[in-house]
Amino acid sequence: MPSRARCGSTALRSAAHIDTRRLTFLDEGGAPIVSLEPQAVVGGAEGRDIEVRRGDLAAALYDATRDDVTYRFGDSIEALDEDADGVEVTFRSGLRRRFDLVIGADGLH
Numbered sequence: 824m825p826s827r828a829r830c831g832s833t834a835l836r837s838a839a840h841i842d843t844r845r846l847t848f849l850d851e852g853g854a855p856i857v858s859l860e861p862q863a864v865v866g867g868a869e870g871r872d873i874e875v876r877r878g879d880l881a882a883a884l885y886d887a888t889r890d891d892v893t894y895r896f897g898d899s900i901e902a903l904d905e906d907a908d909g910v911e912v913t914f915r916s917g918l919r920r921r922f923d924l925v926i927g928a929d930g931l932h
């Protein structure tokens with residue numbers, strides 16, 4: 824089963840999607856300068872692009888996977904050592920763990 828189906832990403836996208844219909848640029852006084860459809864600025868086709876706030880996406884992914892995935896909050900990765908069997912991770916706290924997959928989601932990657 825595709826991972827998007829397992830975590831219900833279609834429902835998550837629908838629930839958290841930001842439906843931006845107009846972008847209006849204002850001057851310093853708050854008066855409109857120009858108003859555009861988002862596709863005119865960022866490309867894409869209406870109804871095919873998705874935009875989800877980072878916090879909403881993080882919460883949705885965590886809620887959908889927390890029983891099956893190891894999360895480590897409040898620590899940082901010091902070193903990653905990858906081999907054919909996975910990734911050995913050394914955390915700043917000194918903890919060492921082995922994982923099949925490591926995803927860094929601290930906003931700096």
